[in-house]
Structure formats: structure tokens, C-alpha cells
Amino acid sequence: xxxxxxxxxxxxxxxxxxxxxxxxxxxxxxxxxxxxxxxxxxxxxxxxxxxxxxxxxxxxxxxxxxxxxxxxxxxxxxxxxxxxxxxxxxxxxxxxxxxxxxxxxxxxxxxxxxxxxxxxxxxxxxxxxxxxxxxxxxxxxxxxxxxxxxxxxxxxxxxxxxxxxxxxxxxxxxxxxxxxxxxxxxxxxxxxxxxxxxxxxxxxxxxxxxxxxxxxxxxxxxxxxxxxxxxxxxxxxxxxxxxxxxxxxxxxxxxxxxxxxxxxxxxxxxxxxxxxxxxxxxxxxxxxxxxxxxxxxxxx
Numbered sequence: 001x002x003x004x005x006x007x008x009x010x011x012x013x014x015x016x017x018x019x020x021x022x023x024x025x026x027x028x029x030x031x032x033x034x035x036x037x038x039x040x041x042x043x044x045x046x047x048x049x050x051x052x053x054x055x056x057x058x059x060x061x062x063x064x065x066x067x068x069x070x071x072x073x074x075x076x077x078x079x080x081x082x083x084x085x086x087x088x089x090x091x092x093x094x095x096x097x098x099x100x101x102x103x104x105x106x107x108x109x110x111x112x113x114x115x116x117x118x119x120x121x122x123x124x125x126x127x128x129x130x131x132x133x134x135x136x137x138x139x140x141x142x143x144x145x146x147x148x149x150x151x152x153x154x155x156x157x158x159x160x161x162x163x164x165x166x167x168x169x170x171x172x173x174x175x176x177x178x179x180x181x182x183x184x185x186x187x188x189x190x191x192x193x194x195x196x197x198x199x200x201x202x203x204x205x206x207x208x209x210x211x212x213x214x215x216x217x218x219x220x221x222x223x224x225x226x227x228x229x230x231x232x233x234x235x236x237x238x239x240x241x242x243x244x245x246x247x248x249x250x251x252x253x254x255x256x257x258x259x260x261x262x263x264x265x266x267x268x269x270x271x272x273x274x275x276x277x278x279x280x281x282x283x284x285x286x287x288x289x290x291x292x293x294x295x296x297x298x299x300x
Contacts, residue, residue, distance in 0.1 A: 001299055002040060007047035009069050013288020017045075020296055035059045043298075045069055045291045048275075052076040057084055065298050069291040070278055071095060071149075072228060074201040089294050092148060094287035095278035100152035102277055103196050103226050104160070106250035109271055110222055111136055137161035142192030144168075144185070144208075145199035145227070146175045153196060154178050165192055189216040194224060201228035211236040217246050226252040226277045238263045241270060252277055 003017055005025045017023045026037060031051075038044070038056060043065040046052060052066060057080045066076060068090040081088050109115060112133040120127045140163040143150045151174055154164050164180035166172075167188045176182070189195060195217065199205045209223070210233035217223070223246060225232055234255040240246050241264075248269040254262060257275055264270050278287065 001042045001295070003043045003045065003295060004038065004041040005045045006034065006050040007045070007069070009045060009047070009291060010285040010288030012285055013045075013069070013290075013292045016289055016292035017295060020299070031056075038063065043067070043295055045295070046075070047287075048072065048075055050075065052081075054080045057081055057086060060084075060086070065089070065295065067091070067291045067294045069094070069287040072201060074228065087298060089298070091287050091290035091294065094290055095283045096148050096152055098280040098283035099149050099198075099226055099277040100156060101280075102252060102273070103153050103198075103224055104156045106224055106226070106252070106271060106273070107136060107141075107194055107196075107222070110248060110250055115271055136194075138163070139193040140165060140191055142167070142188040142195040143175075143180070144188065144195065144197050146170075146172045146180070147198060150196075150198035151175055151178075153198065154180055185213070186216055189213055190218070192221060193218065194222050196224040197227045197231050199227060199231060201230055206230050207233040207236075209233065209237075211239070214240040214245055219244060220247050222246065222248045222250060224250045226250075229253040229255040229257065234262065234264070238267070241267050 001021045003021045003023050005023065006027060006029060008027050014023060014025065034056060038060040039062060042062050045067045047069050052075060054077050057077060063086050066086060066088045068076065071090060071092045073088065073090055076088055078088060113131045117131050138161060141157045142165045143154055144167050146166045146168045151172060154175055155178060158164060158178050164178060165188045166175050166180045166182050167185045171182055208231055214236055237249060241249060250271045251264060252273045253275050259265060264272060
């Protein structure tokens with residue numbers, strides 16, 4: 001099997017692939033170059049940067065398998081892949097801990113005003129009196145999506161003494177055993193001090209947090225998004241932040257990455273990070289190795 005790797009994966013994943021496949025790593029290709037190259041390969045490994053649309057799938061006449069090294073599949077045309085009998089798999093286990101830890105980190109950074117404190121200190125300003133924060137203990141965390149990552153966030157939040165509310169179409173016994181309570185979306189938004197999103201980007205979740213939902217939140221509440229940018233209606237979020245409908249937002253993913261012209265970059269009540277959810281050495285290695293193992297499994 002000839003395997004094309006179009007986005008960077010950990011070297012351990014490449015080494016594992018080379019044990020049983022003919023591997024070519026070609027990252028950073030423009031679409032025209034990718035269309036020329038893909039017909040020679042039976043399998044591809046991609047991350048979020050490569051957009052696997054209909055044109056690419058049509059060009060890949062020998063493609064049998066696409067592995068997404070990571071969670072989201074929104075960069076792959078799944079309908080066309082199904083029509084072409086191309087199997088698509090991912091490695092959802094890989095970034096679980098990394099995304100959960102980033103989510104908690106963003107909440108702590110907000111609560112203790114760490115970005116503002118760091119900036120002031122580096123500017124030679126001692127503004128301690130302006131940096132009185134809050135504690136996460138006894139605050140309520142609303143988790144929208146209690147799958148693998150949502151439950152890991154819940155576990156860490158519980159250790160910090162937070163109360164847990166959950167919303168999901170599928171109820172998790174594990175979440176309930178942690179002391180989490182399932183409620184409707186409206187009730188979760190109305191009663192949470194922090195709201196964090198951990199759902200995939202699919203048609204029903206696109207803009208699931210829009211003006212109506214933001215207006216239900218407390219004026220002191222903070223929205224955290226380390227899932228997918230388009231889950232939140234960014235225009236509505238900017239309006240809510242400017243009008244102080246909510247206190248703030250911690251955003252790792254925007255509707256358009258990078259958010260070069262987004263007003264979010266100019267707002268003081270926003271913490272922004274550049275899609276760091278899976279960006280740990282451990283998660284990167286796990287994603288690469290698991291991607292290689294998915295190729296091997298499907299070859300068998």
C-alpha cells in the first residue's frame with residue numbers, strides 16, 4: 001500500500017508506517033499539486049490543514065482509506081467518500097487529555113486574570129489591586145457534549161470543586177457518577193458560570209450557540225470553546241461581549257482560523273489561543289502512532 005501523508009505527524013508514526021507501507025510525506029502542498037499527486041496512493045493521512053473535498057476524492061482513483069490524525073472530520077467530504085467507497089477513520093483518543101487540560105487552563109487563566117497580569121508585569125506595571133480574581137471552587141461548569149473529552153474536563157473540574165451540569169443527546173453513566181447532572185440546554189446556559197463546548201462540528205451543531213443562547217447566559221458567565229469555531233456564531237458572540245451580555249470568552253478556535261480581521265482580537269474580555277487543543281508532544285505522538293495503526297488494521 002502506498003500511503004500519502006499530507007500534514008505533519010510525529011516521526012514515530014512515520015516509522016511505524018514504514019514497517020509495512022510505502023510512505024511519502026508531502027506536507028504544505030497547494031491544491032493543484034495535491035490533485036496531481038493523490039492518484040498514485042491507496043491511503044492518505046491528514047490532519048485539519050488538508051481539505052479533502054470532492055475534487056480531491058474524485059482525483060484519488062486508487063484511494064481506499066483516509067485516516068484523520070485527530071478528532072474532527074469536518075475537513076473531509078464524507079458523503080463523496082461514501083459514494084466512492086473510501087473508508088474514513090480518525091483517532092479520537094489522541095487529543096483527549098490535551099484538550100481537557102487546555103480547557104481547564106483557559107478557565108484558570110480567566111479566573112485569575114493571568115494574561116493581563118503577565119502583560120502588565122512585562123510592561124513594568126505593578127497593578128496588583130486591579131487583578132483580584134475569582135475561584136473555580138463552587139462555581140458551576142456547564143459541559144455541552146459529555147463524550148470522551150467532555151468527561152475528562154468534568155473529572156478535572158470536579159477535582160477543583162466545581163459543580164457539573166451536562167447537556168448531550170447521549171447520557172453518560174460515568175458523568176453521572178462524577179456527580180454531574182444532565183439538564184436541558186436552556187437550563188444549563190441559565191445556571192452555569194462557565195460554559196464549555198465539546199461537540200463535533202456537524203450540521204445540527206453549527207451555530208448552536210448564537211444570539212438566543214448567549215442571551216440566556218448569566219452576565220457574569222464565560223464561554224469556552226476548544227472544539228470547533230463554527231459551533232459558535234462569532235458575530236453574535238462579538239455582539240454579546242461588546243454589550244456585556246456575558247462577561248467573557250476563552251476561544252481556541254474561531255470561525256475562520258487565523259482570525260486576522262476578527263474583532264475578537266481587539267476585545268479585552270477575550271482570551272485567544274491559536275487552536276492549541278491537541279498541541280502537546282504527547283498528543284502529537286499518540287495521533288501519529290494511532291494513525292499508522294489504523295492503516296495497518298484496515299490493510300488486514
